[in-house]
Amino acid sequence: MMKSDIIIIGAGPGGYETAIYAARNGLSVTIFENRKPGGTCLNEGCIPTKCFCRNAEILDGIKDSAEYGVNDMAYTFDFGQVIERKNRIVAGLIEGVEFLLKNKLITFVKEAASLIDAHSVRSVSGEIYSCDHLIIATGSVSKNLPIPGNNLPGVLTSKEILDIEKVPENLCVIGAGVIGLEFASVFNSFGSKVTVLEYAKEILPNFDADISKRLKQALGKKGIEIVNSAAVEEIRENADRLSVKYGYKGENREVVADTVLMAVGRAANVESLNLDVAGIVYSSKGIVTDDNMETNISRVYAIGDVNGKCMLAHAATFQGRKVIDHILGKENTIRLDIIPSAVFTRPEAAMVGCTEDECKQQGRVYRSKKAMFRANGKALSMGEPEGICKIIADEDGVIIGCHMLGPHTADIIQEISALINRRTTVDELSSMIHAHPTLSEIVQECAREF
Structure with a gap:
């Protein structure tokens, strides 16, 4: 059995940043990840979508070039190069994370792990590891509406649309939160006709109403149709396309699209952790923690998306720092009630x-x-x-x-x-x-x- 001061399950921003901070403070760490390090943010979230946003910005600039005296501009748009550039940037950052984890106090195990008890885990290969303090940082997974047709070909999550082969002529986005609106804005710039369906009365329900209303107007001016109070009921195949059926103020409506993006939020990734065997309390929102990110079990913590407090990469990073300071008994001035957030629409x-x-x-x-x-x-x-x-x-x-x-x-x-x-x-x-x-x-x- 291998023993370390800290075991971290998950190498997203919360996990790997916490491992590095712990090692800088002299703590030995074993960190588990069965995918590429960097988590959702680096591999299928923040970074790749920002690559797309930059491409959209360049395209919008070209379209508006006459305003700046650049006339009769001709160009072609190679979407394959967009994907290639995104992959290159992500790969470079993954390499950087792997380099940072090459620390004499950090053991990086490229496997998944599940709990044996509150302070020991078993890797997929069967090795057993124990620790004084356990940190769960397994992140989140995309939610899916429980409706007929939600798994049809062409119905994608935010992960899959990042590797789509071509720009859809018509894109239907289900959900007008951060993820849905960013992709709606990007693919509008790429040339798709975009329709967004949102169940709530406003877009971006966690944002100030003044901002939500003005953003909806701004996106509408760009040609993005946003339908609020839309209850999506079913997705059907329609020849070689998809028909999204929804209810709107007592009416039955539909949107026909080549591709449907399911962007209805994310759920804590607690599957396969074996939390019950350790007696860790969790709910549909995630693992329950106190202000120090400690669970109901002493010296067991949960940080980032998996605790459901704030699903932002930088929140996970600072929650992890707070945990390490708590373990070390260090004074901590981090204000987790003050967390900036942004939506990278245009x-x-x-x-x-x-x-x-x-x-x-x-x-x-x-x-x-x-x-x-x-x-x-x-x-x-x-x-x-x-x-x-x-x-x-x-x-x-x-x-x-x-x-x-x-x-x-x-x-x-x-x-x-x-x-x-x-x-x-x-x-x-x-x-x-x-x-x-x-x-x-x-x-x-x-x-x-x-």
Whole structure:
């Protein structure tokens, strides 16, 4: 039996980053992964989709070239090269992760593992490993609507569509969350006619309503049809295409498409872990943990998507860091209630902190102000005036939330995230010098509205 200070099951961002941080602090780690390291984020999520987003940005620039005096441009679009470039970038990053795991304190076992008890596991090959502390970081898997036809050829998940052979003429996306909207935006730029069906009344239900509504309008202007309050009931074969049947306000409707993307969320990956044998409590949302990511079993932790708290790669990374600090008894200042998130549509959407609806539900006293990108010189010079910045402050003027739609807001939101962490007021932000002309001036202009 091999013994280490820590066993980590799963080598996604939460798993491998935690292993590296633990080793830097002198802890021995055994980490298990039966797929390529990097998890969903690197292999079939964040990174490959951002590669697609860059291709979409280039294509949109070419289409708008006449606006910038570049006329009569002719081009061809080789989708095979798009896939090849994506694969090359992902492979390079996987190689980088594998290099980082080549640490004398880290044993990387390229197999799956299941629990024997709370502090020992068995690999697929039958080897037994034990530890003082166990961290489960197995991530999540794509959900699938339990409807007839959900497994027909041409019905894809976010993993499979990344390796599709050609751009579909008609794409139907089921689900208007982050994943669904990013692919809808990308394939719209690639030339697909895109229809999005969403059961909820609004897109991006976790985002501020002002941002969701404006993003829906912006995507509509690009030709993406988004149908809210759409209850998808069945997918049928229709000659060589697919027919998606759905109900809408008492009517029976359908969308005919070459490809259907099932983007209805993700579920904690707890299958095959054998959690019951260790007595670990879990639900349909994931493994239950406390604020230190510790389960009901002492010295057993769950981080990342598998605990269902926040399904973002950077959340998993910092949850893992919090676990290691807890194990070491180190002081930790990580604010897991302040996690920025972004949607890489065109235009981008980003948020951090409280939404206005959350403030109302909590009975919290707040003020909110807005500033528009159409008054930002850099945005106008870029030809991207579509967008808004909305800041929410408490009764003392302390910033508690920010919600943005517009160019590069995924990058700009980090400034507000840092300021919220330091309990900065809108008055303080309004007096902080920003370079001109920059997109980030939008947050200062918004603060000055208070």
